[in-house]
Amino acid sequence: MSRKTPPEPPDAAVQPTAEPPVRGGALADVLAARKIDPLDIVVVVDEEEEEKPRTRVRSDKGSRGAHSRGPRARITRFFLYSILFVFALWYLTPVYVLLVTSLKPTNQVFLNQMWVPVWPPSLDGFSAAWTALAPNFLNSLKLAIPAAIISSMLGSINGYVLAKWKFRGADTLFTLILFGMFIPYQAILIPLVQVMSNVGLYGSIQGLILVHVIYGIPITTLIFRNYYAAIPTELLEAAKVDGAGFFRIYRSILLPLSATGFVVVLIWQFNSVWNDFLFAATLTTQPNWPMTVALNNLAGSFSVAWNVQMAGALLAAMPTLLVFIILGRYFVRGLLAGSLKG
Amino acid sequence: MRISRDRVTSLVVIAPSVLAVAIFVYGLIFWTGYISTVKWDTLRPDYTGVGIANYQSIFGQNRFLMDIRNTVVFTLFFITASLTIGLLLANLVDRQIRGEGLFRNLFVFPMAISFIVTGVVWKWILSPGQAAFGTSPATPQGINQLFGLDPATNRWFTDPHIDYISPGSPAYGILHDIGLGFITSPNIGIPVALLSLVLAAVWQMSGFVMVLYLAGLRAIPEELKEAARVDGCTEWRIFRHIVFPLLLPVTLSAMIILGHISLKIYDLAVAMTGSGPGFATDTPALFMWQTAFRDDHFGRGAAAAIVMLALVAVVVVPYLVWTRRQEVES
Numbered sequence: 001m002s003r004k005t006p007p008e009p010p011d012a013a014v015q016p017t018a019e020p021p022v023r024g025g026a027l028a029d030v031l032a033a034r035k036i037d038p039l040d041i042v043v044v045v046d047e048e049e050e051e052k053p054r055t056r057v058r059s060d061k062g063s064r065g066a067h068s069r070g071p072r073a074r075i076t077r078f079f080l081y082s083i084l085f086v087f088a089l090w091y092l093t094p095v096y097v098l099l100v101t102s103l104k105p106t107n108q109v110f111l112n113q114m115w116v117p118v119w120p121p122s123l124d125g126f127s128a129a130w131t132a133l134a135p136n137f138l139n140s141l142k143l144a145i146p147a148a149i150i151s152s153m154l155g156s157i158n159g160y161v162l163a164k165w166k167f168r169g170a171d172t173l174f175t176l177i178l179f180g181m182f183i184p185y186q187a188i189l190i191p192l193v194q195v196m197s198n199v200g201l202y203g204s205i206q207g208l209i210l211v212h213v214i215y216g217i218p219i220t221t222l223i224f225r226n227y228y229a230a231i232p233t234e235l236l237e238a239a240k241v242d243g244a245g246f247f248r249i250y251r252s253i254l255l256p257l258s259a260t261g262f263v264v265v266l267i268w269q270f271n272s273v274w275n276d277f278l279f280a281a282t283l284t285t286q287p288n289w290p291m292t293v294a295l296n297n298l299a300g301s302f303s304v305a306w307n308v309q310m311a312g313a314l315l316a317a318m319p320t321l322l323v324f325i326i327l328g329r330y331f332v333r334g335l336l337a338g339s340l341k342g
Numbered sequence: 343m344r345i346s347r348d349r350v351t352s353l354v355v356i357a358p359s360v361l362a363v364a365i366f367v368y369g370l371i372f373w374t375g376y377i378s379t380v381k382w383d384t385l386r387p388d389y390t391g392v393g394i395a396n397y398q399s400i401f402g403q404n405r406f407l408m409d410i411r412n413t414v415v416f417t418l419f420f421i422t423a424s425l426t427i428g429l430l431l432a433n434l435v436d437r438q439i440r441g442e443g444l445f446r447n448l449f450v451f452p453m454a455i456s457f458i459v460t461g462v463v464w465k466w467i468l469s470p471g472q473a474a475f476g477t478s479p480a481t482p483q484g485i486n487q488l489f490g491l492d493p494a495t496n497r498w499f500t501d502p503h504i505d506y507i508s509p510g511s512p513a514y515g516i517l518h519d520i521g522l523g524f525i526t527s528p529n530i531g532i533p534v535a536l537l538s539l540v541l542a543a544v545w546q547m548s549g550f551v552m553v554l555y556l557a558g559l560r561a562i563p564e565e566l567k568e569a570a571r572v573d574g575c576t577e578w579r580i581f582r583h584i585v586f587p588l589l590l591p592v593t594l595s596a597m598i599i600l601g602h603i604s605l606k607i608y609d610l611a612v613a614m615t616g617s618g619p620g621f622a623t624d625t626p627a628l629f630m631w632q633t634a635f636r637d638d639h640f641g642r643g644a645a646a647a648i649v650m651l652a653l654v655a656v657v658v659v660p661y662l663v664w665t666r667r668q669e670v671e672s
Contacts, residue, residue, distance in 0.1 A: 094463040111483045133627045165352035180367040184606040184656040186630045187651040188370035246351040275456035277609040292458045313459045324454035
């Protein structure tokens with residue numbers, strides 16, 4: 001290193017500065033200590049991205065000035081990008097295989113030619129997969145869209161009550177509700193089948209919607225509760241003084257501020273319902289199978305060619321991938337919100 | 343104090359959700375617990391009490407014991423790999439690189455995909471080649487072909503071997519000396535096929551860990567690091583003494599989330615390997631589903647489900663209580 005004898009900082013000098021936020025515990029507290037709303041973090045990240053040119057200028061100056069200079073910095077950068085590219089390749093490998101295989105004509109799918117693309121591409125695989133899976137694709141849409149909408153409405157009103165109309169024991173109740181999102185659903189599956197049969201919903205898409213809405217209550221309530229907690233209570237107090245009631249406050253103050261919350265929750269629920277396999281495989285029967293179950297069935301049969309399987313997998317992944325590509329930042333906010341408590 | 347009308351409204355509004363969770367989460371768990379103590383082992387419910395016989399039955403099955411071993415091995419590898427890769431990627435992405443958004447999205451997109459899709463694709467990629475299916479000479483395919491590996495020795499998820507600590511290895515003697523000899527049992531090893539499952543699961547989940555760490559890193563004040571730099575700290579010391587301690591809470595959150603996912607892992611195994619060779623990739627979730635819904639042994643299936651719930655609860659309940667306390671303190 002070019003720097004000469006850096007004075008060893010006594011550990012004591014470093015530790016105290018580092019300590020207070022640590023004691024706080026969860027990430028949420030670290031953020032709270034810095035007065036950052038967890039949901040805002042990614043917005044900050046995204047804003048940086050938008051003003052990239054400026055950031056880059058700043059960083060170039062920074063790295064030349066403060067840290068290190070010259071060829072050494074360049075070598076570090078080279079390694080940095082090399083590692084990133086290797087990981088990018090790893091993440092993209094399945095995508096490459098999916099695309100290349102699904103676009104092969106059926107008579108050219110050879111096991112030992114898996115990495116070689118075939119030109120011209122063929123839609124054999126997609127047309128066969130679509131013929132087999134189209135009804136199930138529609139089932140998944142009929143399932144995931146209503147489930148996501150109902151879930152988000154429930155979550156919003158629950159979050160409103162638990163954030164702004166706290167009653168005695170509200171926080172304990174909230175923790176008890178949260179437990180519901182961690183349980184292995186196997187622990188309720190047998191009686192759930194009994195209940196659904198008894199009310200005549202076993203095997204139907206409506207029944208599956210109901211199940212997803214119920215087991216979506218914890219996560220949707222969590223996201224909205226944290227979202228609404230950031231809205232100043234004074235705003236609500238002022239409205240109360242003006243004579244606004246429970247629903248009036250919700251409609252005129254909370255709802256207009258809720259757009260982002262709804263997008264985050266809608267995406268989250270759409271994703272988890274679309275991608276669910278366990279409930280779907282247990283609670284629906286053939287004509288009502290959603291995409292995941294139908295795909296697993298298709299892929300499990302030895303008589304189905306690989307190009308058809310890969311095309312089917314791509315079709316199953318398409319809707320959630322599209323949502324991710326278009327609304328990725330809200331997806332990430334959901335990921336963060338779902339993992340932060342308090 | 344008089345209870346206002348709005349207060350009543352708020353309670354009425356939240357009541358249906360509370361009731362739904364009370365019935366469908368707690369009520370049904372209770373009912374599963376009850377089923378685990380009854381005979382019910384045909385399609386028709388039979389509520390003759392049998393005490394703990396169902397539990398004795400499943401713990402008497404080698405398959406279930408292997409499932410527990412698989413869960414422990416899977417969890418250890420899955421969490422270690424995901425945390426390491428997530429932390430590494432977060433640190434790389436956080437270094438003001440070009441195309442940061444692109445890299446971030448590349449690392450996160452698998453989260454938007456179903457485990458079923460992941461399983462189907464990785465099964466295709468990791469198919470070792472024809473040797474595994476009994477024909478010779480072996481033609482490598484998939485990953486073996488890509489890296490020029492011999493399909494006879496690199497069998498990925500079709501490999502029935504269990505790696506365990508053999509009497510010849512130095513660790514064997516040490517473990518026996520310190521009273522941990524049971525770890526060297528051939529039943530406690532690492533099923534090779536399970537590692538293919540870990541590979542696919544890490545592919546799917548490590549980006550999520552990166553997102554958590556990235557949020558954690560960006561919450562650390564730049565001034566803190568700058569101050570240390572002024573004091574002459576090397577970047578490594580800054581990471582070791584400032585960044586790393588501040589990331590511990592994030593690490594804990596990530597461990598809990600990954601841990602409870604891996605204890606329940608089902609879809610991925612179903613799509614990729616099923617139970618695997620000699621139950622090498624079997625999991626308690628697969629055991630539960632097949633015991634109950636394929637073989638109609640509902641009593642035993644319920645017992646397996648309760649064991650799974652207990653495993654998850656051991657991890658999750660202290661975490662929920664802890665976060666709850668944190669919230670009260672702040």
